[in-house]
Amino acid sequence: MTFLNNLLTKVDKLITYVSAITIFIMMMWIVMDVVLRSVFNSPITGTIEITGEYLLLIIVYLSISYAYKEGSHVSVDFIVEKFPKPIRSVLKVITNLLAIATFSLLGYANYQKGLDYFANDVRTTSLLQYPLAPALIIISIGVFLLVINLLLESIAIIRGKVDV
Amino acid sequence: GDSTNDTNDTSDNNTKDKITLKFATPQSDTHSLTSEVFKPMMEEITERTDGQVEFDFYPAEQLGKAADLYDLTSNGVADISFYISTYYPDKMPITSSLIGIPGLYSTSYEGSVTYHELIKKDPVLQSDFIKNGVRPVLTYNAPSGELWTKGKETLLPENVKGMKIRTTGEVLNKATVALEATPVNITLSEMYEAFDRGVYDGINLNAQSLNDYGMGELVKFGTKGLNFGGSGTGLIINEKVFQSLPENVQEVILEVGEEYTKSNAKRTDEYVESIFKEYKEKGIVIHEITEDEKAKWSTFFDSVEADWLKEKNNPEFEETLKAFKEKSKENQ
Amino acid sequence: MVIGILMLVLIILLLTGMPIAFVLLTIGSVGIITIQGFDTLQGILATTAYRSVNSFVYSAIPLFVLMAHFISKSKIADELFDSVIKWVGHVPGGAGIATVLASAGFGTLSGSSVAATAAMSQIAIPQMMKANYSDSFSAGLVATSTGVLAAMIPPSVPLILYGIQTENSIGKLLVAGILPGLLIAFLLCLYIVVVSFKNKSKTAKASWKERFVSLKSIWPMVILVIFVLYIIYSGTGTATEAAAFGAFGALIIGLIMKRLNLKLVFEALMHTTKQTTMIFTIIIGAHVFSYYIAMTRVGNTMVQAIEESGFPAWGILILIIILYLIMGMFMDLIGTMLLTIPLVYPLIVGLGYDPIWFGIVLVLLLEIGLVTPPVGINLFITSEQSGISTGKVLRGSVPFISVLLVALLIIILFPQIALYLPSLM
Ligand code: NA
Ligand code: NA
Numbered sequence: 001m002t003f004l005n006n007l008l009t010k011v012d013k014l015i016t017y018v019s020a021i022t023i024f025i026m027m028m029w030i031v032m033d034v035v036l037r038s039v040f041n042s043p044i045t046g047t048i049e050i051t052g053e054y055l056l057l058i059i060v061y062l063s064i065s066y067a068y069k070e071g072s073h074v075s076v077d078f079i080v081e082k083f084p085k086p087i088r089s090v091l092k093v094i095t096n097l098l099a100i101a102t103f104s105l106l107g108y109a110n111y112q113k114g115l116d117y118f119a120n121d122v123r124t125t126s127l128l129q130y131p132l133a134p135a136l137i138i139i140s141i142g143v144f145l146l147v148i149n150l151l152l153e154s155i156a157i158i159r160g161k162v163d164v
Numbered sequence: 165g166d167s168t169n170d171t172n173d174t175s176d177n178n179t180k181d182k183i184t185l186k187f188a189t190p191q192s193d194t195h196s197l198t199s200e201v202f203k204p205m206m207e208e209i210t211e212r213t214d215g216q217v218e219f220d221f222y223p224a225e226q227l228g229k230a231a232d233l234y235d236l237t238s239n240g241v242a243d244i245s246f247y248i249s250t251y252y253p254d255k256m257p258i259t260s261s262l263i264g265i266p267g268l269y270s271t272s273y274e275g276s277v278t279y280h281e282l283i284k285k286d287p288v289l290q291s292d293f294i295k296n297g298v299r300p301v302l303t304y305n306a307p308s309g310e311l312w313t314k315g316k317e318t319l320l321p322e323n324v325k326g327m328k329i330r331t332t333g334e335v336l337n338k339a340t341v342a343l344e345a346t347p348v349n350i351t352l353s354e355m356y357e358a359f360d361r362g363v364y365d366g367i368n369l370n371a372q373s374l375n376d377y378g379m380g381e382l383v384k385f386g387t388k389g390l391n392f393g394g395s396g397t398g399l400i401i402n403e404k405v406f407q408s409l410p411e412n413v414q415e416v417i418l419e420v421g422e423e424y425t426k427s428n429a430k431r432t433d434e435y436v437e438s439i440f441k442e443y444k445e446k447g448i449v450i451h452e453i454t455e456d457e458k459a460k461w462s463t464f465f466d467s468v469e470a471d472w473l474k475e476k477n478n479p480e481f482e483e484t485l486k487a488f489k490e491k492s493k494e495n496q
Numbered sequence: 497m498v499i500g501i502l503m504l505v506l507i508i509l510l511l512t513g514m515p516i517a518f519v520l521l522t523i524g525s526v527g528i529i530t531i532q533g534f535d536t537l538q539g540i541l542a543t544t545a546y547r548s549v550n551s552f553v554y555s556a557i558p559l560f561v562l563m564a565h566f567i568s569k570s571k572i573a574d575e576l577f578d579s580v581i582k583w584v585g586h587v588p589g590g591a592g593i594a595t596v597l598a599s600a601g602f603g604t605l606s607g608s609s610v611a612a613t614a615a616m617s618q619i620a621i622p623q624m625m626k627a628n629y630s631d632s633f634s635a636g637l638v639a640t641s642t643g644v645l646a647a648m649i650p651p652s653v654p655l656i657l658y659g660i661q662t663e664n665s666i667g668k669l670l671v672a673g674i675l676p677g678l679l680i681a682f683l684l685c686l687y688i689v690v691v692s693f694k695n696k697s698k699t700a701k702a703s704w705k706e707r708f709v710s711l712k713s714i715w716p717m718v719i720l721v722i723f724v725l726y727i728i729y730s731g732t733g734t735a736t737e738a739a740a741f742g743a744f745g746a747l748i749i750g751l752i753m754k755r756l757n758l759k760l761v762f763e764a765l766m767h768t769t770k771q772t773t774m775i776f777t778i779i780i781g782a783h784v785f786s787y788y789i790a791m792t793r794v795g796n797t798m799v800q801a802i803e804e805s806g807f808p809a810w811g812i813l814i815l816i817i818i819l820y821l822i823m824g825m826f827m828d829l830i831g832t833m834l835l836t837i838p839l840v841y842p843l844i845v846g847l848g849y850d851p852i853w854f855g856i857v858l859v860l861l862l863e864i865g866l867v868t869p870p871v872g873i874n875l876f877i878t879s880e881q882s883g884i885s886t887g888k889v890l891r892g893s894v895p896f897i898s899v900l901l902v903a904l905l906i907i908i909l910f911p912q913i914a915l916y917l918p919s920l921m
Contacts, residue, residue: 020765023558023772027747030555030740034733038363041328041346048349052550059558060549060776063769072770073515073777074873078886080513095514102522109542122254126349127337139545192663193842224838226790232543239539241532351552353660354734357667360921362731378665 005152012066012145019063026055049126057135061142065149088164089157096154100147107143110136181216183409185401188222188242190230196435197246197304198223201428205302205420212416219244234400238297243405249292249396250333256292256396258484259283263305263396264335265472265485267465269492270391272436275305276429278492279396280422287480299406301421302399304428306370307436309336309392312383313366314359317449319387319457321464328364330355336368336393339468352377368392371439372432380443388440389453390461398425498530499792517774520781527788540787548780552736553660556607557653558772559739563746564611565764567602567720570750574619576601576717579710581623586701589685589692591627592637595620596684599642600649603677604721605742607651609643609829609863610771613874616642617881631884636892639878641684644863644900648677651724651735651742654829654862658855661837665852666735668918672852675913676860680903687899716749778830786838799843809847813908816840817861824865829873832862856914857907864900867893 029047037043067073080088114136116122122132156162187206191197206219228236233245234252249259259279262268269275280303282288293300311318311329318324325344331337332349340347348364358364359382367379374380399421406414444450453461473482502523509519528537567573580594580601587593599616606612616638624634647654650670659666702710723745727738750756802812823832844854866874869890879886907913 019769027743031744048552051552056549063773067770067773072774075515091512099518109538113542229547241536241539
């Protein structure tokens with residue numbers, strides 16, 4: 001389990017680096033687009049589309065699991081904090097299971113849609129004509145990492161290895 | 165005699181079952197399409213089926229975003245919905261790019277009625293609808309795309325050279341590049357501010373949409389009758405749901421759809437005329453394209469079309485385009 | 497019936513500490529299954545995750561957050577605060593006024609209430625405590641004022657979101673926020689001065705020389721503000737594109753001043769990533785939840801009931817305001833906004849209220865919700881960044897929340913405060 005945990009932490013961090021660098025790329029891209037458009041009359045084709053279809057998607061989904069691990073997803077803590085530890089553990093495992101079920105379905109639905117996009121070769125409407133299937137696969141990768149994270153956390157709580 | 169009566173009885177019993185259809189649109193509850201088309205259509209269908217068919221109406225993207233409504237209808241989340249074909253080049257290979265060809269049609273009536281007749285049969289019916297599990301109910305092709313600017317008059321193709329033009333869609337982007345202008349893609353939500361502050365010099369849009377987004381406050385010059393591209397939209401129904409409906413209901417839905425295809429297109433054209441009139445009164449220079457100018461633009465549009473056909477390399481697309489041109493003469 | 501049970505479960509899950517985004521997604525999903533079955537849910541999940549993120553305009557959210565992190569990490573914000581305190585720190589309530597003014601200044605650059613609050617908590621609270629303010633007063637002021645001012649004074653992420661959702665002119669909405677923002681700043685200062693005559697908190701008076709010298713250190717901020725405003729108002733770029741220039745400008749200034757290095761830039765990017773995914777996960781959850789609410793048609797029933805109740809327009813407005821104050825206790829700003837706009841907006845417009853004005857009122861209401869327990873993100877952030885307990889931050893916030901409510905009342909009674917500037921456009 002520790003090995004798995006460490007591996008997951010590494011993977012999470014690594015792909016969150018991808019998200020972080022993507023923010024930088026997005027910033028530079030938009031700046032370049034505006035400069036090229038207003039000074040040289042030649043904007044970068046497809047900026048609007050690729051920002052929504054890929055850059056934001058990568059930023060959000062590749063870091064969703066790491067953000068959970070870091071406690072960045074906002075929650076109401078100060079009532080549950082007053083509960084005794086065993087009850088807190090039980091509650092945490094229950095809510096984790098709920099989240100696991102929901103996010104598994106979210107990941108699965110997007111994976112299926114991704115396969116559908118691959119099969120039909122769905123492409124962007126921008127002039128760049130790139131395929132959109134990988135975008136949906138990125139969603140499911142990020143979401144399934146979160147699911148694994150929730151799963152490992154729950155197991156650790158049940159085995160008493162983690163304080164809630 | 166007896167057996168016919170029996171079948172009639174059963175079908176009568178079937179038809180007495182209440183049917184509730186989920187009708188989803190991106191337009192808000194206050195949009196003119198909602199008040200002038202969607203709501204009256206629902207009432208009409210309910211009335212003509214003696215109250216058998218009712219609707220749960222979800223306007224304003226309540227059931228899904230505009231770009232998802234086609235998918236949500238084909239997988240049954242919604243039963244009837246409004247599509248905007250440019251969102252689905254893969255699902256609607258013909259509609260999404262054919263209607264955008266500049267110079268194809270001039271009035272909404274010509275475009276909508278012509279195309280509605282075409283999509284009732286193959287190849288479009290199969291390739292753009294049935295294949296994805298949906299069926300067309302109503303067609304609404306936007307009125308002629310015009311060029312609008314804040315300053316410089318745009319009369320001939322060469323006048324557009326060097327300008328930054330807000331455009332949408334693949335064909336129009338290509339056409340704008342061919343004019344040696346710069347296509348600028350700005351989201352709808354920022355279109356107004358960007359024009360106001362000069363992020364782009366001109367915009368390719370039909371008069372109705374231009375007015376809907378409040379751009380009438382900004383423009384100083386517009387063309388009339390340029391026909392610089394249109395857009396294909398309309399209503400679809402989930403095919404499985406459609407097939408499960410009693411025959412009389414199927415007929416009513418298609419009938420009402422066809423009637424409103426015509427009345428909506430007429431209403432749109434009248435509305436567009438009133439906008440032009442209002443703009444002229446407000447002091448906006450509206451330049452009606454002369455025959456000479458039209459000829460020059462046509463030459464340009466023809467070259468765009470030829471390039472486009474070559475790129476598409478799709479016999480069904482070509483066949484539909486030809487049929488459209490023949491049919492549209494009847495609906496001018 | 498089912499919806500009642502689900503809402504109860506929603507509140508219970510929230511209180512157990514399950515992340516808000518997860519609660520919304522779970523309850524929304526279960527709800528959709530109860531009404532339309534599993535296949536519909538799958539269809540909705542397959543489109544929502546993608547569509548909730550896929551919008552160019554949304555890029556302004558991470559980019560403004562990033563800009564705030566660059567400014568904060570390169571200590572530009574510290575110096576701005578320092579200079580303001582040299583000028584006004586010696587008058588009664590000087591440090592408090594400096595906090596309000598610095599927050600307003602920061603607000604012209606940051607469109608994100610959360611990002612601004614995080615930055616000012618680190619900068620202003622220690623300075624105020626040096627000026628003899630209690631920890632609770634200092635933290636309460638930052639928790640309530642910074643976020644509101646960042647959201648009111650352009651740029652503003654919540655107002656942009658409102659504009660997109662309701663198809664109102666974003667430009668007009670942003671301009672509409674200016675005077676209400678200044679009014680709020682003025683009322684906060686007024687309160688601080690009155691209180692300070694009692695507890696005599698002030699900093700040592702800086703000499704005129706010190707004051708002018710301190711102005712030298714604010715040039716980076718001034719340049720950045722002018723740069724971003726230039727991009728927007730010269731027609732070089734849209735408000736969304738200006739966010740990229742804001743982040744880029746802050747980066748360049750930080751690098752030129754040798755305040756930023758590779759490590760700090762990377763830290764800023766990582767923080768931005770985490771905050772971005774947090775915000776969008778809530779947006780996704782709120783979307784799924786709102787599809788469920790739409791399917792129940794409870795909103796239509798409610799709106800119809802209100803419309804048929806024969807209540808006068810102002811009565812309905814008061815009802816809606818109370819509803820938002822209650823919802824703000826439990827829900828996040830963006831979540832509440834996305835959830836309620838499809839229901840409330842048509843009602844408000846139908847009653848004849850101005851949509852731009854309502855955007856300002858709505859954002860102010862939702863910003864108040866960010867400081868009210870049990871779910872108050874700015875409350876938590878201030879506490880986390882300053883190390884002052886949530887209880888103390890909350891206690892300190894109460895009087896300032898009252899000031900915000902007074903501001904709300906004034907804006908409701910005098911809509912021109914919000915509508916005058918947009919009417920000039
Ligand atoms: Na701001
Ligand atoms: Na709250």
